[in-house]
Amino acid sequence: MFLVVFLLAATAAAQCSATFDGRIPRNATKALFTSAQSPFNPKYVLGQNVTWDQVVDFPDVGPSVFDKKVGGKPIEIIINDKSIFASSSEGAETALRRSELLVNNKPNTVSGKKTWFMSFRSSPTRPLNLTHEYVLAFHEAQDYQADFYSLKLGTPMHPRNTTPSYGQLIGYQSPLLTPDHFSNGSVLYLQGYKYASPVQTYFIVPFTEGTWHNLGLYLDYNDNVLQVLYSTGHERLNMVTPMLANNLSGAAPTTLGETHFGLQKRPVGANLTNFLYEGEQELGINETIVVGGIWQIQGHPKNCSIA
Numbered sequence: 001m002f003l004v005v006f007l008l009a010a011t012a013a014a015q016c017s018a019t020f021d022g023r024i025p026r027n028a029t030k031a032l033f034t035s036a037q038s039p040f041n042p043k044y045v046l047g048q049n050v051t052w053d054q055v056v057d058f059p060d061v062g063p064s065v066f067d068k069k070v071g072g073k074p075i076e077i078i079i080n081d082k083s084i085f086a087s088s089s090e091g092a093e094t095a096l097r098r099s100e101l102l103v104n105n106k107p108n109t110v111s112g113k114k115t116w117f118m119s120f121r122s123s124p125t126r127p128l129n130l131t132h133e134y135v136l137a138f139h140e141a142q143d144y145q146a147d148f149y150s151l152k153l154g155t156p157m158h159p160r161n162t163t164p165s166y167g168q169l170i171g172y173q174s175p176l177l178t179p180d181h182f183s184n185g186s187v188l189y190l191q192g193y194k195y196a197s198p199v200q201t202y203f204i205v206p207f208t209e210g211t212w213h214n215l216g217l218y219l220d221y222n223d224n225v226l227q228v229l230y231s232t233g234h235e236r237l238n239m240v241t242p243m244l245a246n247n248l249s250g251a252a253p254t255t256l257g258e259t260h261f262g263l264q265k266r267p268v269g270a271n272l273t274n275f276l277y278e279g280e281q282e283l284g285i286n287e288t289i290v291v292g293g294i295w296q297i298q299g300h301p302k303n304c305s306i307a
């Protein structure tokens with residue numbers, strides 16, 4: 001009897017507890033991000049010979065809704081011409097620009113029933129070029145050969161003289177979206193499994209300058225479903241989609257994997273067949289995204305009075 005009560009209590013305690021906390025304390029310096037104390041991998045994913053203290057900054061904007069509660073502060077993630085990642089197996093990805101905070105070797109964050117929280121807003125001084133496709137968050141499979149979901153911003157990558165496609169729009173489409181948002185790339189959208197045919201877009205909203213866009217992403221790795229929660233500014237999150245089917249758990253032995261947050265800028269051009277190496281990027285860029293409140297809990301936010 002005692003044992004049963006104890007086990008129930010233990011399960012209840014695990015519900016809603018933080019399984020990862022990437023919220024940055026107000027007194028943190030850039031050096032945190034290159035140190036072993038960083039909540040993220042201090043070495044990846046960056047241009048060759050670039051270090052995290054060179055591409056992180058503390059912008060002059062107020063905290064996001066999830067940082068406010070814990071005295072956290074936003075960070076600004078920078079990409080420039082040096083942001084060319086070189087992997088040991090595939091060499092320098094010359095047509096991409098990447099600075100991505102990495103949560104890896106943490107199987108607990110990519111299994112079970114988890115919810116990620118994250119907030120994004122434009123930089124007051126170093127805007128993005130939304131004629132490009134940017135990836136702000138994604139879950140990459142352990143063998144690096146697939147992305148299970150990707151949060152994107154901007155104009156979907158497309159060969160020159162073709163029409164950009166957002167894939168199959170299901171789930172939530174903001175009533176505030178206008179044709180102008182689509183044509184100028186001011187759209188934030190969540191896509192599912194990379195190799196789904198067609199690729200599915202589960203969530204799409206306007207990306208508004210100077211406004212926090214807050215996401216909750218409930219991921220059920222056991223049942224391969226996800227649900228999107230969303231708000232702007234300091235509003236409470238709302239569930240904006242039903243549970244939607246998506247390949248989250250991969251197939252053994254390629255399950256688990258890692259989660260990336262930050263900036264990945266994809267190229268434009270005529271031939272994007274192999275967009276790691278083919279396609280164009282302007283030189284002389286100095287672009288950032290403002291990021292706040294990255295953390296993860298066990299279970300669904302509705303059970304935790306968060307939504």
Ligand SMILES: *[C@@H]1O[C@H](CO)[C@@H](O)[C@H](O)[C@H]1NC(C)=O
Nearest residue numbers: 025026027028029030031032
């Ligand atoms: C920030 O403040 C916390 C709590 O007061 C302290 O433990 C930590 O060492 C401080 N960090 C830095 C980088 O000053």
Ligand SMILES: *[C@@H]1O[C@H](CO)[C@@H](O)[C@H](O)[C@H]1NC(C)=O
Nearest residue numbers: 047048049050082084086092
């Ligand atoms: C990085 O540093 C290594 C060793 O000094 C050098 O060989 C390489 O060319 C550098 N790469 C870049 C992109 O600067």
Ligand SMILES: *[C@@H]1O[C@H](CO)[C@@H](O)[C@H](O)[C@H]1NC(C)=O
Nearest residue numbers: 129130131132268280281282
């Ligand atoms: C934005 O990107 C497009 C496509 O690469 C390029 O033609 C344009 O010059 C860029 N705009 C700015 C302001 O850099």
Ligand SMILES: *[C@@H]1O[C@H](CO)[C@@H](O)[C@H](O)[C@H]1NC(C)=O
Nearest residue numbers: 130178180181182184185186
């Ligand atoms: C894109 O279009 C929207 C809707 O008209 C507008 O509010 C926004 O300022 C535009 N953004 C850019 C970068 O032109």
Ligand SMILES: *[C@@H]1O[C@H](CO)[C@@H](O)[C@H](O)[C@H]1NC(C)=O
Nearest residue numbers: 141146247249250251254255
């Ligand atoms: C799910 O993703 C894995 C790649 O990790 C793939 O092997 C598998 O075929 C996918 N399953 C479906 C149903 O798409």
Ligand SMILES: *[C@@H]1O[C@H](CO)[C@@H](O)[C@H](O)[C@H]1NC(C)=O
Nearest residue numbers: 270271272273274275277278
């Ligand atoms: C496009 O890129 C692919 C992959 O790198 C290459 O094999 C092909 O020759 C290129 N096609 C053209 C027209 O440049």
Ligand SMILES: *[C@@H]1O[C@H](CO)[C@@H](O)[C@H](O)[C@H]1NC(C)=O
Nearest residue numbers: 080124125126284285286287
């Ligand atoms: C990038 O932009 C920021 C903000 O405007 C500026 O302070 C910085 O000097 C720029 N960096 C480069 C290398 O131009």
Ligand SMILES: *[C@@H]1O[C@H](CO)[C@@H](O)[C@H](O)[C@H]1NC(C)=O
Nearest residue numbers: 015113114298299300302303
């Ligand atoms: C949320 O709470 C309900 C009712 O207690 C429970 O059935 C459900 O499994 C919980 N959801 C998650 C994701 O833990």
